[in-house]
Amino acid sequence: MSILDGVQVASAGVELFASELESQEAAVTRVDWRPPAPGSESCLARLAVAGTAAANDRAVARMQEAHPRLTGIGVAGDLIADLEPGTFLHAGPPIEWSDMAGPLRGAIIGAALLENLATDPDDATKKAAAGAFHFVPCHERGTVGPMAGVVSPSMPVWIVDNEPGGNRALCTLNEGLGKVLRYGAYDSEVIDRLRWMSAVLAPVLTSALQLLDAPLDLRAMIAHSLQMGDELHNRNRAATSLLLRTLMPALLTIDHPRSDVVDAVEFISSNDHFFLNPGMASAKATADAAAGVEGSSVVVCMARNGTDFGVRLSGTGDRWFTGPAGIVDGLYLPGFGPEDANPDIGDSTITETCGLGGMAMAAAPAIVRFVGGTPSDALATTDRMYEITWAESDHYQVPALDFRGTPLGIDCREVVHTGILPAVNTGIAHKDPGIGQVGAGLVEPPMEAFTEALDALADSSTQTP
């Protein structure tokens, strides 16, 4: 019998302390608490008196009011300002060729071949290295793209309009699984598929969307999908099924060659991630609506380019705050392991920015089959996210949490204050160009991006104590 027998301890923070007590037979309850990030005390204190709460209310109200609808499909070069041949949008914060990771380079090479700007991969690489191409983050053009997120002028894009906010967001069409551009693959199979998507898939979907009585209500479709086991980042099986179901009468009616329509439907139906892209555009339209509220510490963008992870806050305008992209902890496809993994990449964290994806994992217990963990981990993950969010969604609910609204509006102050980082689940790209997906899992964003963002917000605040 120990001298501590019968003693009850609440342990916050240092695990060593808790386990030592336990070894002496004390009853220890661990409290999830970490000290504020080093150096953040001053800005947290300043923001506590700077009207941030009212600003966050305004920003999150715009997210709640957002009503993203799928208006149609267009061509990137027609819709995106300054997207000339030779300019490529990419995922995440700004980056130049010399710093790009393998999958992003691979996707640029593929897009250069698609646009007939290079004769072969070597030629594309040389031109890129010589400064012949121009690189711009998708997020700076109202656009998002999964994984490498490369957008070139000829690519078709989903058009999502948020009427209450008067804003629009775009996203490419999902290429399916296996060797695909977004994972950095660029062989002829990849390029041929992209050309078919421009020539057949996009026109078929465009015609079908035009036959709908009203633009397709993505907010409603996402709300339904959350009640059907999707979290809308790495699990989109329900949403993809509902999208097809909704378009089906129109697809039966449109005046396209029947074989083209069948090919399009089989392409969509073979890929449970097909809805990811319109879902991302929906989230982008929602997050953008909340941007630009002076003094707000609400996160309106989280995105990775395979090298850096970047954050933007509502109250800090167009500035990016970055830290190194994390290594994903997850499940690997046969023949691959952690040594093959590229660091975290893609704009798909726009889903988490709006309370979906990793933030809503409790709605999708089966996601753990894809990203690892157990269903109770998924519940605990979402539960923890309420610690760092400003509100709960009025539209998106988690049945398993008694229909509680999803955690909405990540408050950068709370991230820094609690040490709890937004939960992100994601695919894992091979680190070398041309290979593709090697797994999926969970990843933590770098805290330094959030502390820097908070510093900047505090600096920009007119009121200081």
Place this chain on the structure above:
Amino acid sequence: MSILDGVQVASAGVELFASELESQEAAVTRVDWRPPAPGSESCLARLAVAGTAAANDRAVARMQEAHPRLTGIGVAGDLIADLEPGTFLHAGPPIEWSDMAGPLRGAIIGAALLENLATDPDDATKKAAAGAFHFVPCHERGTVGPMAGVVSPSMPVWIVDNEPGGNRALCTLNEGLGKVLRYGAYDSEVIDRLRWMSAVLAPVLTSALQLLDAPLDLRAMIAHSLQMGDELHNRNRAATSLLLRTLMPALLTIDHPRSDVVDAVEFISSNDHFFLNPGMASAKATADAAAGVEGSSVVVCMARNGTDFGVRLSGTGDRWFTGPAGIVDGLYLPGFGPEDANPDIGDSTITETCGLGGMAMAAAPAIVRFVGGTPSDALATTDRMYEITWAESDHYQVPALDFRGTPLGIDCREVVHTGILPAVNTGIAHKDPGIGQVGAGLVEPPMEAFTEALDALADSSTQTP
């Protein structure tokens, strides 16, 4: 401070005892236990030594091996022995006109009009009362039907084959919501819809099914749907979506008037319960495979005709054991209340017989929006069902229970022994013919049906102590 302070009590059974102790500050843990049903001790003792365990292993193994596939659609009169004009199949155990409840009478009237056996509802009623019609339970003809479950010769039926068991099951096509025959409505809107289903819907689906590479794998589709928030009795949104998604390329290809195909797709898509019927046929094919194992106490049929609830066991052959159909405790549509409700009706409890529906509510937390209760009730319901089942499904899993197999093979001995009745969720029909659905909820089957079945099994057992 009470004399009982610090005392810990496990209380089984009588609630009065537990609450009295609690009022005296004793710590009470309630154990879910009820005494065996009166009179059951002798047969429980006899069955404990009668090889029932080995028999149940065999019966449940046949359920596990069952692999129901959708082979096609046929016409009831062509496929069902002795289904001549004037004969009507109905849900539940045998019943004559004089004992039929309103919704079943209404459906018989409607089917008589459909088959041109009566000039109007009065004429149909008179003929039925005069003994001009012949009534047979669906279950006695390898068939199931939701709610009233009336099947007449001209109706199209799903054909589901279980190759491992060499058996086949049939079920009508779902008519949608609102005024429908299965809830006892029979006006011209109902009859016209049934004629359209024969003339258009069934041929369209038949052609589409013929274009599939292989018969549609219902077991796989149900397994996916359980991971998408369905429990396959009162929630079939995912399954209906997956069915449409699977048939879509074929529906685009078949040589039918385009407007017929569009009408068929819109009809299916507007009704999230459309999959209920092939799902019921799948469950019937699974349960029938387990029937006829001498000595087995596994339940292979639970069904209600609106007056009586009937049970059949694997080891008691074709005999029905009945008790009064229960009153459903649930949510009502606006304008209706418990005083409007007919007692429990329908063969749809075939889903519960195979571990779906109420037994699998933990897979479908959102079902509580339809039948009442909370998501934690749904979890607790499935959890409790493992107390009365012989096995867990190898194919159907509940993500929220850490992918535990659904509770499979209701053991009549355990029902009687524990006092825990199978959990059933169901639609509520108006008690008068011609009105339709008024709500949905949960219902308890009558214990006496299970005790009688167990008595009969014990009597038929050759070994007695």
